[in-house]
Amino acid sequence: MIALADGNNFYCSCERVFNPTLEGVPVVVLSNNDGCVVARSEEAKALGFEMGTPEFQARELIETHGVRVFSSNYTLYGDMSRRMMELLTASAPATEIYSIDECFLDYTGMADPEEHARRTREQVRQWLGLPICIGIAATKTLAKAANKLAKHNGGVVMITADNTEEWLTKLPLDKLWGIGRAHDRRLRARGFRTAWDFHQADPAWVRKHMGVVGERMVRELQGIACLSLEEVQPDRQNVCCAKSFGTRLTELRDIEEALANYVNTSAGRVRARCCSSASAPLRLPNSSETGSQPMLDQRPAIRSYPHVRCLTFRPAPAALFVRPLHTGLPS
Amino acid sequence: MGCKLLGPASEIFGETTLPLAPGAVRAGFPSPAADYLENTVCLQELLIAHPQATFLMRVEGDSMVGAGIHDGDIVVVDRAIKPGDGKVVVAVMDGDFAIKRLRYRGGECFLESANPKFKPIPVTEHSENSVWGVVTNVIHRL
Numbered sequence: 001m002i003a004l005a006d007g008n009n010f011y012c013s014c015e016r017v018f019n020p021t022l023e024g025v026p027v028v029v030l031s032n033n034d035g036c037v038v039a040r041s042e043e044a045k046a047l048g049f050e051m052g053t054p055e056f057q058a059r060e061l062i063e064t065h066g067v068r069v070f071s072s073n074y075t076l077y078g079d080m081s082r083r084m085m086e087l088l089t090a091s092a093p094a095t096e097i098y099s100i101d102e103c104f105l106d107y108t109g110m111a112d113p114e115e116h117a118r119r120t121r122e123q124v125r126q127w128l129g130l131p132i133c134i135g136i137a138a139t140k141t142l143a144k145a146a147n148k149l150a151k152h153n154g155g156v157v158m159i160t161a162d163n164t165e166e167w168l169t170k171l172p173l174d175k176l177w178g179i180g181r182a183h184d185r186r187l188r189a190r191g192f193r194t195a196w197d198f199h200q201a202d203p204a205w206v207r208k209h210m211g212v213v214g215e216r217m218v219r220e221l222q223g224i225a226c227l228s229l230e231e232v233q234p235d236r237q238n239v240c241c242a243k244s245f246g247t248r249l250t251e252l253r254d255i256e257e258a259l260a261n262y263v264n265t266s267a268g269r270v271r272a273r274c275c276s277s278a279s280a281p282l283r284l285p286n287s288s289e290t291g292s293q294p295m296l297d298q299r300p301a302i303r304s305y306p307h308v309r310c311l312t313f314r315p316a317p318a319a320l321f322v323r324p325l326h327t328g329l330p331s
Numbered sequence: 332m333g334c335k336l337l338g339p340a341s342e343i344f345g346e347t348t349l350p351l352a353p354g355a356v357r358a359g360f361p362s363p364a365a366d367y368l369e370n371t372v373c374l375q376e377l378l379i380a381h382p383q384a385t386f387l388m389r390v391e392g393d394s395m396v397g398a399g400i401h402d403g404d405i406v407v408v409d410r411a412i413k414p415g416d417g418k419v420v421v422a423v424m425d426g427d428f429a430i431k432r433l434r435y436r437g438g439e440c441f442l443e444s445a446n447p448k449f450k451p452i453p454v455t456e457h458s459e460n461s462v463w464g465v466v467t468n469v470i471h472r473l
């Protein structure tokens with residue numbers, strides 16, 4: 001069995017640990033450079049806050065309901081993530097840290113996986129004050145699905161061959177791992193509504209319309225493991241932190257602040273993977289992805305950093321790539 | 332008496348080990364250098380039993396001076412330890428952190444100060460939630 005542990009509303013939960021006045025009230029966390037919602041407490045979700053909404057658009061909702069608003073504190077989130085991953089890593093013979101608040105755990109041969117998951121969940125809550133959910137199943141894709149379902153079903157859900165239909169009919173298609181908007185639309189047009197519908201899809205049709213990746217997803221839903229636990233992640237050795245800006249940045253100060261955030265986030269990811277980094281090329285595009293209106297003025301950056309020679313002009317989000325010098329587990 | 336969160340413990344203490352001077356220091360007897368180098372102490376290990384569950388906080392106020400906790404001290408707080416009678420704890424009171432001694436008396440739970448100026452506070456509801464962590468060590472600058 002494979003388990004997926006995932007922090008609930010991770011950034012909001014981190015803020016709550018150190019600020020008891022946030023208990024039971026709506027909380028949102030904003031990205032530092034562009035002020036978009038990047039985390040919502042359950043109360044904030046219930047009020048209708050959406051991910052990615054710029055703060056100014058949500059201002060009325062914030063004021064009406066006395067929502068507590070925080071800018072991102074990546075130092076704090078990174079430290080809490082490291083603590084959580086250390087506990088999770090100790091809880092299973094093999095693990096794969098998947099993101100700042102997600103970790104796959106190898107539960108192979110475990111006598112009572114649900115009980116073990118409940119104990120791990122309770123330890124993280126007690127030691128760190130963080131609520132997490134754990135989904136358990138035969139494959140990574142099913143474990144992801146079980147995790148989503150666990151959020152509203154007591155924190156731990158185990159999908160087995162006997163209860164797959166019961167659980168997957170409860171999971172809307174777009175909540176499935178790897179189903180983007182385009183796939184969701186295509187599948188809906190064909191009458192698929194839930195993860196179970198997709199589970200039942202004709203493999204030939206899926207292969208034709210969604211390629212081998214889609215076919216692999218269906219297999220994974222059927223309990224046939226196609227994705228293994230990647231303790232060493234060869235395809236994730238480069239760390240990339242890319243963001244579009246909500247407003248046009250023209251001041252060097254603002255660009256530097258945004259960059260400082262990228263560096264902080266990237267460094268956290270590099271540390272989480274136990275690498276030391278060698279180089280960090282930076283891309284500062286001159287226009288937004290949508291084209292016409294340039295979202296970032298390169299000129300101040302070029303004036304102040306004459307050694308920055310090559311800035312791409314492709315329309316793409318600003319990005320910081322970090323390439324590792326070497327990868328290895330700390331002794 | 333309140334307290335403020337400091338940075339992650341590991342970054343403050345680091346992994347440095349310091350040499351430990353041999354047991355009794357007797358005036359006039361030179362300590363053998365070999366002993367000095369053989370015994371090392373890691374402050375991290377000495378003060379922190381559960382690194383993942385340990386947080387450092389700076390003390391504000393004088394309600395715990397009787398327990399040797401002074402204004403400006405740093406307390407080591409361990410969330411992995413079960414709070415019990417007599418333990419010094421970081422408690423949540425009216426949305427604030429406070430350092431108190433936990434007491435069970437006649438089936439009731441109190442948060443006591445270690446200063447006669449302050450009265451014990453009965454913990455009525457959510458008693459387990461009101462304890463944030465257990466104080467295990469005090470770092471006091473002389």
Ligand SMILES: [Mg+2]
Binds near residue numbers: 006008009101
């Ligand atoms: Mg999460």
